[in-house]
Amino acid sequence: MTILKIIEYPDPFLTLKAKPVENIDEEILKLIKDMADTMFNAPGVGLAAPQVRSDKRVIVYNPNAGNEKRSEDDDNCDENEIDEDDFEQTDSDIDETDGDILANEESEDNANFAKNSKSVKDNKHNEEYRAIINPEIIAASGSLISENEACLSVPDYSADVKRFSKITVRGLNVDGKKIQFTTEDIQAVIIQHEIDHLEGVLYIDRISMLKRNMYKKKIKKQSQTK
Ligand SMILES: [Zn+2]
Numbered sequence: 099m100t101i102l103k104i105i106e107y108p109d110p111f112l113t114l115k116a117k118p119v120e121n122i123d124e125e126i127l128k129l130i131k132d133m134a135d136t137m138f139n140a141p142g143v144g145l146a147a148p149q150v151r152s153d154k155r156v157i158v159y160n161p162n163a164g165n166e167k168r169s170e171d172d173d174n175c176d177e178n179e180i181d182e183d184d185f186e187q188t189d190s191d192i193d194e195t196d197g198d199i200l201a202n203e204e205s206e207d208n209a210n211f212a213k214n215s216k217s218v219k220d221n222k223h224n225e226e227y228r229a230i231i232n233p234e235i236i237a238a239s240g241s242l243i244s245e246n247e248a249c250l251s252v253p254d255y256s257a258d259v260k261r262f263s264k265i266t267v268r269g270l271n272v273d274g275k276k277i278q279f280t281t282e283d284i285q286a287v288i289i290q291h292e293i294d295h296l297e298g299v300l301y302i303d304r305i306s307m308l309k310r311n312m313y314k315k316k317i318k319k320q321s322q323t324k
Contacts, residue, residue, distance in 0.1 A: 100132040101139050102150040104250045107300060108317065112251055116148055116155045116296040119231050122274045126154065126231070130272060133158045134220045134227040142250045144288040146295030149251050157292035158229045161217050164284025218272070230277065233269035233293055237280075238262035244287045247301050255313050257305045261287045 105111055119126055129152055137145040137158055144159035217226040240263030246256040266280045267289055281289065291301055302310050 099135045099139075100128075102132050102136045104136065104140065104145075104149050105151055107252050107302070108314075109251075111151055112148055112295070112300060113298040114148065114153065115298050116146075116153050118155050119270075122231060122270065122272065126156065127272060129154065130156060130158060130229045131220075134218070134229070137227065137250075138220055138225050140250050144292045145250065146292040148295050148298070155232045155296050156229065157233055157289070157296070158227050159285075159288050159292060161226060161228045161285065163288060229272055230267065230269040230289075231271070231274075233267055233289070233296070235262075235265050235290065235293060236268050236278070237266035238264065240264045240282075242283070242287070244291075247287070247291065249291070249301055251295075252300060252302055252313075255302070255316070257302065257309055257313075259287075259301050259304050261290050265289060267293075 129147065129150075133145050133147065133150060133156065136150060137143070137160070143163035144157065147154045147156040217228050219225075220227055242261055242263040244259045244261045247259040248256040263286060264280065264282045265286045266278065268276070268278045271277050294301065294304075302313055
């Protein structure tokens with residue numbers, strides 16, 4: 099297990115735009131595994147590559163966060179969980195997890211894309227995670243207030259952030275297969291937050307200037323007393 103160092107505001111690396119992944123090679127797969135370990139260790143519900151000082155467009159997240167009430171589909175999860183040793187294999191029995199793919203049953207195309215959005219078991223933490231490579235939000239609607247949103251790179255702080263309530267995301271999974279799915283509420287918030295990181299945007303960039311300045315002052319004070 100590798101726990102990566104999570105960089106924190108005001109590290110300027112967090113403001114840089116990440117670059118598309120061209121090849122899903124060993125290095126990217128290791129980055130993803132290490133990011134998952136780091137996320138669960140923190141603990142957190144999502145992590146973007148820039149937070150561990152990588153400029154790759156990669157996010158990992160916990161697909162179960164906020165889903166205390168699971169749908170029937172999720173009962174199939176056990177069959178799809180794989181050992182870390184199997185992680186890099188592309189077995190046909192691991193591409194059917196579509197537990198939290200919402201609202202796309204009507205679209206066969208979407209269903210096929212969504213099927214590839216598999217969860218992977220992090221067996222060190224016994225938790226499922228998902229990785230999306232080169233994620234993009236291709237549709238967004240509704241709005242909600244994400245209460246007390248927080249970030250592993252913005253310690254000791256949380257704030258309410260306005261987010262889309264429903265998004266459609268496209269990207270690649272760890273096998274390089276195209277995925278596309280629609281998700282809502284907490285899962286939609288997590289994915290928006292992580293994709294923001296790939297654009298060099300932190301959630302504190304989405305709150306009022308007054309609140310942001312209060313946080314900046316607090317950080318300044320802390321760094322002066324260190
Ligand atoms: Zn964050």
